[in-house]
Amino acid sequence: MAVHSDWGDWLPQAIADSDPEGVAVWYLGCNGFVLRDGEGTTIFIDPYLGTGDPPRTIRMIPVPFDPTDVEHADAILATHEHVDHVHGPSQAPILERTDATFYGPDDAVAVAREEEAWPETYDVAAEQLVSVVEGDAIEIDAFTVHVEPATDPDASHPVTYVIDHPAGTMFHGGDSKPDPEFADIGSRYDIDLGVLAVGTVGMIPDRETRVPSVTKWYNDENQCLEAARDLQLDRLLPSHWDMWKRLTADPASLHQHARGFEYPRRLEIVEIGDRIRL
Template sequence: METIHSDWGDWLPREVADAEPDGLDVWYLGCNGFFLKASDGTTLLIDPYLGTGDPPRTVRMVPVPFHPGDVEGVDAILATHEHTDHVHGPSQAPVLEGTDANFFAPDDSVEKAREDERWTDEWDVEDDQLHVVAEGDRIDVGSLSVHVEPAHDPDASHPVSYVVEHESGTFFHGGDARPSEAFADIGERYDIDLGVLAFGSSGMIPDKETREPTFTQWYSDPNMVAEAANQLALDRLLPSHWDIWKGLTADPRSVRDHCRSFAHPRTVVVAEIGDRVSVGTPR
């Protein structure tokens, strides 16, 4: 079982716990992870990953920002799909154990938690904390309404995206998804203030089975992320995932040039691990 060690002590979960947002704020955790906290104290985690990868195939390039045992007051964890950097027992099960939060994810992700990683056996997690969601579902958590939407990720077995509505603004998390008609439909139905889209370079990554270097593209390139942001009609785009894996990192500032001729996004927000961003009113 992988052991998690925080490079930053407990200051980040303490900052989230002590924060009093005016509306809805998010903290970027590196990779594709986020804390969300609303003005009434409702707190979510989306895709938190605190592992170091599978060296030399996947090598983590950013700090591990907290230990899951230091997290308090989380109401729910959302996962977008079943990949290890989105569903990871050592990162997420201790949060469920320590907070009695609920875990919401599509069927293959919950199956991984129950059957493959045996969260209910390896940690003090109850089976009724694990909930399967599907496209079209709505989850109400405190002051937040979470809508489960489709996502196109050719590398995942059952990916979803999430639209999180609060009275102060609307947040979108696309997981590792790429442009698709599903995003265009979401853009027509919601007014999204801040949207997160996975972005990265392509590279030669050792194959999972043979360990031979293999051309790999797991995330949208700059043109694709600009297309997806325009489909979603985002006011602000926050590129994610560009910082995590050696050989697939990229410069999120480059996305601005690719977005200039599109109507959306109006702004590209470049956030580093640990940064806090307001959803409704820019911080």
């Protein structure tokens, strides 16, 4: 199914036309981000342009761009295998047009290779789909992407990423809850900006029976702040709170939870389409 953007092509054009000082970061909504440095190296993380599976999961924010409007990408990083993180209609057209490399843990790559058959369905070479494991370090021009552990009971093999650049360091937690390894990660890296998924508890229909049940997919406020403290984040950027009906949250409430703690030093609240500096 082709993706149809609500916004036209202004966002991918703005990214392509940018000449950042250091590294610019755009929020795509859900858990999606784009990083671009002054040399033009461009990394997508978990870009999802689908509308969910209504009425089970209902997208609450615009589809910000059509993947066929992406002019340049060097890599797409997937944190785990769920559809809002690995999605052929969102990501394969980017690989087709740019020859970027898709990186993800084994189960995420298996979705692309086997379940959705990107090499057969799209003009994507098998060599563009690369499995990573915890401990790997991927060099993408001036960026070094470190693959780190995650705790997401709903995923079969999730990872997190620490993305190093001379201009700064970003942590992307995927949908991870607090992890025993986060304190070690926080001690090994000086993380300028950390992304953690936040949401409420809601009633979501079962995929097969459609019978609603209590569902908690993302961090609550206290879990988010626990992870931020362990990671020693200078700036915490909450994500995913805007995406699914019945699981949306108010990220501003994190201000109250963060009071009195050394980390995070600052809360960075952004909306879909916003650009910030790493």
